[in-house]
Amino acid sequence: MAEVIRMPRMSDTMEEGNLVGWLKKVGDEVEPGDVLAEVETDKATMELESYHEGVLLYIGVKEGSVPVNGILAIIGEAGEDYKEALASAQADNPAGASAPAKETAAEPVVAATTPTTQASAPVVVHDPNERLKVSPLAKSMAEQSGINLHTVKGSGDNGRIIKRDIEAMMKGGGNVSAPASTHTAASSTTVKKAPMTTTYASAGSEEIPVSQMRKVIARRLGESKFTSPHFYLTVEINMGNAIAARKSMNEVADTKISFNDIVVKSCAMALQKHPNINSSWLGDKIRINKDINIGVAVAVPDGLMVPVIKQTNYKSLTTINYEVKQLAGKARDKKLQPDEMQGNTFTISNLGMMGVEEFTAIINPPDACILAVGGIIEKPIVVNGEIKVGKMMKVTLSCDHRIVDGAMGAEFLKTLKGILQDPVRMLI
16 A cells, blocks of 8 residues: 655754655665655754655655655555555645656746847846745856856746756756956047056855755744843853863863863753753743753854753763763764754853854743853953952853843852852862
């Protein structure tokens, strides 16, 4: 019996997936556990595995965005008629039904010509201000061939311009944008010559398709910023003792502890004393989280990912260091699993290693707070009436005012500052 393969929900925030490419083709035999395709979600690129045995009879979408529960493919017995199963699946979920993949090449767009011109003017298919839907490969081919993408009619899903559209344009020979030319001018009739000027061709602009990850970042942080009333508290911390403690630890430890590890551990300890900071807004109630799960923001090419260190307060500095490195590496390779990005109760964003002295961060839902950590800066400070060189670091706590009041946030920062300025307290 034919089995319909639909787009699964691969993360808690996923609403659609971007089909990167198929690893199987129609007619291939499939066994349970075989990887059918690669799907880019809002958080990672993941493998779509088959749970069925048979032959791949039908592919609904070759590439592009597909909503959750949209029809991707059908697996059944060799030669089986899958059309009835497809029609039934589309009837059950019309909103998630995908258009069948097109096998025929798109018709080339023919350029209009007039008897008085030698070169044909391109036919504009798209409004110049319209954001084009184009695959990365098609875009690269168009740039190399000098093809104006606004003159290409897309034959992919939802009018997306794909490889075969560019190939059709190249074969047809039409609608290729002419290179811009330069022009110089000087007066030959005046005694005093005007300065020689050159007009350069416009460098134009580039439109980059928004990734699934960036879409979710925009939506979730937009919701956080404009629905959670943020306020900010900043303190400056003398990191002299923390620097000395880190140096002493790294002289004997096999794992080199970072300042970020020390900040993560210190936050976990401070959260134990201030459970209101480790909480979430649920509309008609506030959830006080008993587990302390700290998310650590990691920059990746498509945006920002937040792997989570579970039960951080119970872990040593070396364990925190190991987990942060492992999860950060997986985040950059887009190999994080959903459970490694869920369950955060507090988040830390550290830009100090990039030379940033101070900044504010947007709260990462469902957390009540996020801590923005700046760099350690040498500056003059007054100690016991004397001016000395201090190793100072600024941290800013962004708070959701629905949960955390100013006094609560200030008390948390006071505790955090005390731990970082006297790291021995981490052993208590």
